[in-house]
Amino acid sequence: MKKLLYAALAWLLLAACGGEEKSADPTDFHIIPKPASLVPGTEVLDWDNKKIAIIAGSAEEKNVGNLLAEFLKAKKLNATVSEFSDDADKIALYTAEDPALGNEGYTLTVDEKGVSLTAASGAGLFYGMQTLLQLIPENGKTVPFVTITDQPRFAYRGLHLDVCRHMFPPEFIKKYIDLLAHHKFNRFHWHLTDDQGWRIEVKKYPKLQEIAAFRKETVIGHARDADPSNPKDFDGKRYGGYYTQEEVKEIVKYAADRYVTIIPEIEMPGHALAALSAYPALGCTGGPYQAATTWGVFDDIFCAGKEETFTFLEGVLDEVITLFPSKYIHVGGDECPKARWDACPHCKKRMKTEHLKNSHELQSYFVQRVEKYLNSKDRQIIGWDEILEGGLAPNATVMSWRGEEGGIAAAQQGHDVIMTPTGWCYFDYYQDTTSENQPLAIGGYLPVSKVYSYEPIPALLNDDEAKHILGVQANLWTEYIPTTDHVEYMMYPRACAMAEVAWAAKENRNYEDFLTRLNTHFRQLDAWDVHYAKHLQHATDSTVASKK
Structure with missing residues (x-):
């Protein structure tokens, strides 16, 4: 059976983050290129003064995790990459099957649980990460609730x-x-x-x-x-x-x-x-x-x-x-x-x-x-x-x-x-x-x-x-x-x-x-x-x- 690599950027668990009682305006989602499907939520996550631990296991997951840490640093967010962490605020990278996404697609969900990004490959993780970064405002403090399912038209x-x-x-x-x-x-x-x-x-x-x-x-x-x-x-x-x-x-x-x-x-x-x-x-x-x-x-x-x-x-x-x-x-x-x-x-x-x-x-x-x-x-x-x-x-x-x-x-x-x-x-x-x-x-x-x-x-x-x-x-x-x-x-x-x-x-x-x-x-x-x-x-x- 052909071995497929499925990787996921799963729950971003934000301790005490909760959901701010603030409506997420659909016009806030100015993502380029435009995702295939975007359903806005009604609240936002507060990332102010949070320390984020990126949990990565495989070599490809670590590669994506290291790039994500660099990008988050540019957003003035403190993130580190490790295989295990007890920190409450974390981004966990793991494998998960979702063949419907194709090789470069991803699903991104931001809700009261945190941020979940699922992809069928490192490339899908990377592209989902680019979308996630565009959701973070200039002040780097909040992320709006949203569900995005996306994949490219052309290979x-x-x-x-x-x-x-x-x-x-x-x-x-x-x-x-x-x-x-x-x-x-x-x-x-x-x-x-x-x-x-x-x-x-x-x-x-x-x-x-x-x-x-x-x-x-x-x-x-x-x-x-x-x-x-x-x-x-x-x-x-x-x-x-x-x-x-x-x-x-x-x-x-x-x-x-x-x-x-x-x-x-x-x-x-x-x-x-x-x-x-x-x-x-x-x-x-x-x-x-x-x-x-x-x-x-x-x-x-x-x-x-x-x-x-x-x-x-x-x-x-x-x-x-x-x-x-x-x-x-x-x-x-x-x-x-x-x-x-x-x-x-x-x-x-x-x-x-x-x-x-x-x-x-x-x-x-x-x-x-x-x-x-x-x-x-x-x-x-x-x-x-x-x-x-x-x-x-x-x-x-x-x-x-x-x-x-x-x-x-x-x-x-x-x-x-x-x-x-x-x-x-x-x-x-x-x-x-x-x-x-x-x-x-x-x-x-x-x-x-x-x-x-x-x-x-x-x-x-x-x-x-x-x-x-x-x-x-x-x-x-x-x-x-x-x-x-x-x-x-x-x-x-x-x-x-x-x-x-x-x-x-x-x-x-x-x-x-x-x-x-x-x-x-x-x-x-x-x-x-x-x-x-x-x-x-x-x-x-x-x-x-x-x-x-």
């Missing part, structure tokens, strides 16, 4: 971050993970390689750290306005860096402790200029190459006709999979010009040998060969929707970004899909047109209201096809985002809206209600020291209507 709930165009320190990556975990996201898509820089240490290929991790300068302003021959359009400053394998291991563990899986992306066959600058023999022309100093799409890509290309990529992936336990490895596959392949004798020979009709089928060969290698290592690939061109790799999952068409086509072919279309999920777009002081962005316009309006399951899919939509992800590309404050400004509060799209049932979402809860949630973001966009603060019903 895959992701946020992405590009660290190639601009890189951010490990401590900020941890904060980024903390914030997405607080909002019940469970996937962090880490975009680690691109034309402008290679950001992960690969010991077998040291030139990736020595050369590919750096570019000689960076374009100023929008790349489309730059003149490559005009030095004034560039900053003249060498830029770069990379994450050591020890840093990566630490970040991966940090994420796992918060029930977040990191999906690394190693771009191929396109977006390869940085790698080619270090190992020019891997390109069709042999170079010389340099890491890109502007943004966009470049003709020079990995040569699909040379065996040494696949030897290199397999060597890179061997080290990547030792660092990341994720089932998925993202291989890119997007924006891959075919001009070099069409002119390359090695690629022409490959097409002839493999009986490929054109360079699109050559890309399919490339992706399928990499997929087969990763499958042999018990891993699966995700690729951007261009991997559909020329024939989709057998076990590939498609990330649909150029609208929803690629996701629809993949689901209809029986492939799993993650929806991330630009029109709703690209957070490098401008989010406010009412202020003249918006920081530079790539273009476009994506307000919070449009993010919130997104429905990840296209109406064109039937019920069986819809099952292949694993979830949704928001992406942040950082061409024009050089600082950590700018990252947070572009992500929040839009990530709050996406969190609800990913977690809450379609029929349970209402934008006006969300905006009301968001105005309270801003105080939570303040407590987490998030540099969020503030144009929606204190929005009224009339401003809600104007934003639709």
Whole structure:
């Protein structure tokens, strides 16, 4: 019989706490993402000057207990973790069966007995804990009576971050993970390689750290306005860096402790200029190459006709999979010009040998060969929707970004899909047109209201096809985002809206209600020291209507 882990955060026994004779107002429950079911009570628990003992037995329970103690400390509540305690005020973690909750669901009850949080896994405990923390007011003294039953709509709930165009320190990556975990996201898509820089240490290929991790300068302003021959359009400053394998291991563990899986992306066959600058023999022309100093799409890509290309990529992936336990490895596959392949004798020979009709089928060969290698290592690939061109790799999952068409086509072919279309999920777009002081962005316009309006399951899919939509992800590309404050400004509060799209049932979402809860949630973001966009603060019903 399959052994299942069921964990529960059970009775918070508050000696002499009783229930204050104070009505719990339903409008006090400003939880993001919105729970599936919430029934308010009529009283509150008084936590003033209480000492709380968190009782934890198993390793996973202790992990959740330690995190809870940290969070309660931030709320100025005194909590310690131990296996046994005679203290009257306690939080006990124990195992209990409740299969109806699914792997990530939970039930939270606050009543005259205390606080009971039941979950089927450590992840469920963690998400219930996030809800509990949002129930505690700023003064940290009371918790309203309530019964909440909750579980996510989608299994895959992701946020992405590009660290190639601009890189951010490990401590900020941890904060980024903390914030997405607080909002019940469970996937962090880490975009680690691109034309402008290679950001992960690969010991077998040291030139990736020595050369590919750096570019000689960076374009100023929008790349489309730059003149490559005009030095004034560039900053003249060498830029770069990379994450050591020890840093990566630490970040991966940090994420796992918060029930977040990191999906690394190693771009191929396109977006390869940085790698080619270090190992020019891997390109069709042999170079010389340099890491890109502007943004966009470049003709020079990995040569699909040379065996040494696949030897290199397999060597890179061997080290990547030792660092990341994720089932998925993202291989890119997007924006891959075919001009070099069409002119390359090695690629022409490959097409002839493999009986490929054109360079699109050559890309399919490339992706399928990499997929087969990763499958042999018990891993699966995700690729951007261009991997559909020329024939989709057998076990590939498609990330649909150029609208929803690629996701629809993949689901209809029986492939799993993650929806991330630009029109709703690209957070490098401008989010406010009412202020003249918006920081530079790539273009476009994506307000919070449009993010919130997104429905990840296209109406064109039937019920069986819809099952292949694993979830949704928001992406942040950082061409024009050089600082950590700018990252947070572009992500929040839009990530709050996406969190609800990913977690809450379609029929349970209402934008006006969300905006009301968001105005309270801003105080939570303040407590987490998030540099969020503030144009929606204190929005009224009339401003809600104007934003639709």
